[in-house]
Amino acid sequence: MVDPRTPVLVGVGQFTERIDDPGYRGMSAVDLATEATRAALADTGADVAAVARAIEVFVGLRQFEICTPFADPPLGASDNYVRSVAKRVGADPVRAVLEPIGGSGSQKVVTEFAAAIAAGEIEVALVLGSEPGSTAKYFSTRDDKPDFTEHVGGQLEDRGYGFEQYMSEYTAKHGLTGAPVQYGLLDNARRAHLGLGVDDYRHEMAELFAPFSQVAAKNPFSSSPVERSVQEIETVTDENRMICDPYPRLMVARDTVNQGAAALVMSVAAARRLGVPEEKWVYLRGHANQTEQDLLDRVDLHVSVSARQAVAEALRVAGIGIDDVSTFDLYSCFPFPVFAVCDEFELAADDPRGLTLTGGLPYFGGPGNSYSLHGIAETVTEMRATPGAFGLVGANGGVMSKYSVGVYSTEPADWAPDRSSELQADVAALPTIPVTRDAEGRGTIETYSVRYDWPETTGIIIGRLDADGSRFMAVTDDEELVALMTDGDPLGAAISVTPTEDGVNRATLA
Known part of the structure; x- marks a missing residue:
């Protein structure tokens, strides 16, 4: 017997529509999340209407189209995404919450509201997310555009956009305005640490991701259920064009998807009262959240110190080691977030347990901030099928900025708190690298990426000044340096950097 306030996940749901499906509808964010929520309610095996009425808190994950205040959703949107979904499923929650951006949010809020249940503050919560990127692209060139504007009103705890945590005016001016270039800097820094050449590292990334595509090919919720070979993933072609160095397209999260997911968590007492069969219960046995230093400070x-600490703490709370984990779903927008965990815990790319249950963001799909909610759904399903096993979900947000971990099992245990707050002090105490914003003089390239998505191919550089070892950012369209960055290996190359009046440092070969 466990404490009746112990939280259990009792229902999970997923929904995907592919543009080549018969009857493709081009659904809105609300409609995608509604389909997933209905599936989660049905998955409880209890009275759907009664369960819906019992939900006290609906927590929504923010879509890309509402991630900044700078542009309106192209097809309109609900003024209260969370309550629009609740209304469609017959629920009227006391509290509606909208999370900031970040792929760690799925696991972070599951942990947050599971803890609230354990504390007796609430009994039932639902986490939902969706991404209608496919719909936006489909209707972008058509005249018959739908209008998804919806005025629902009602209470909403909007926690803000949150993008300011991941970028600054300085980094944005130097090209760090999208995830591929940001993670390209991290993967090339890892390549520098390993001492690998460009081709060898690209092969290592392809070897990591090929097994992901094998899982995606068998997943009915996958946006791209196609198995890819190592050679196909690593070879640059017109179809597999370079996005940002070091990534061809097949190594980049597929965000033009229509996907939704939902997870229902409630107390053991509520599960019994609502008639949820015990074979549906999955316990959140371990959990932790950590926030990394700002990119240029590291x-x-x-x-990734945050990933290392979060995984280790979640395992400690669960009372298990990494060898006791039966399944993993590691956030995989690009290779680096997977490598960051594998390097710390000695997991091989071909670990027989696998590193994903969904198929990963480049193949299963990368539905914005809600990808790991699909990972949680798959893990809950797998834990039910293998009672007593443990499954680990690693959710990553920003520029490897936040990492949240959940360890799931049908093996009962009372809720155990984690030490995330205390461990965060370890990150705060880490040394930092001084940054020179207006850099001038000679330096070396510490890491780099190349933006092929700009009108002119442009190199993005993090470097160190020879004079004092301080770090700086720079961009370059210098023909000779760009050639080295696209066709050679610029790591450690000597450069000259000059600040400009617009606050952008520009680099050339020294």
């Missing part, structure tokens, strides 16, 4: 760009 001494070692090739590691």
Whole structure:
């Protein structure tokens, strides 16, 4: 017997529509999340209407189209995404919450509201997310555009956009305005640490991701259920064009998807009262959240302290070691977040347990901030099928900025708190690298990426000044340096950097 306030996940749901499906509808964010929520309610095996009425808190994950205040959703949107979904499923929650951006949010809020249940503050919560990127693209060139505007009103705890945590005016001016270039800097920093050449590292990334595509090919909720070979993933072609160095397209999260997911968590007492069969219950046995230093402050760009600490703490809370984990779903927008965990815990790319249950963001799909909610759904399903096993979900947000971990099992245990707050002090105490914003003089390239998505191919550089070892950012369209960055290996190359009046440092070969 466990404490009746112990939280259990009792229902999970997923929904995907592919543009080549018969009857493709081009659904809105609300409709995608509604389908997933209905599936989660049905998955409880209890009275759907009664369960819906019992939900006290609906927590929504923010879509890309509402991630900044700078542009309106192209097809309109609900003024209260969370309550629009609740209304469609016959629920009227006391509290509606909208999370900031970040792929760690799925696991972070499951942990947050599971803890609230354990504390007796609430009994039932639902976490939901969706991404209608496919719909936006489909209707972008059509005249028959739908209008998804919806005025629902009602209470909403909007926690803000949150993008300011991941970028600054300085980094944005130097090209760090999208995830591929940001993670390209991290993967090339890891390559520098390993001492690998460009081709060898691209092969290592392809070897990591090929097994992911094998899982995606068998997943009915996958956006791209196609198995890819190592050679196909690593070879640059017109179809597999370079996005940002070091990534061809097949190594980049597929965000033009229509996907939704939902997870229902409630107390053991509520599960019994609502008639949820015990074979549906999955316990959140371990959990932790950690926040990394800002990108330019980090001494070692090739590691993730937050991922290391979050995984270790979640395992400690669960009372198990990494060898006791039966399944993993590691956030995989690009290779680096997977490598960051594998490097710390000695997991091989071909670990027989696998590193994903969904198929990963480049193949299963990368539905914005809600990808790991699909990972949680798959893990809950797998834990039910293998009673007593443990499954680990690693959720990553920002520029490897936040990492949240959940360890799941049908093996009962009372809720155990984690030490995330105390461990965060370890990150705060880490040394930092001084940054020179207006850099001038000679330096070396510490890491780099190349933006092929700009009108002119442009190199993005993090470097160190020879004079004092301080770090700086720079961009370059210098023909000779860009050639080295696209066709050679610029790591450690000597450069000259000059500040400009617009606050952008520009680099050339020294």
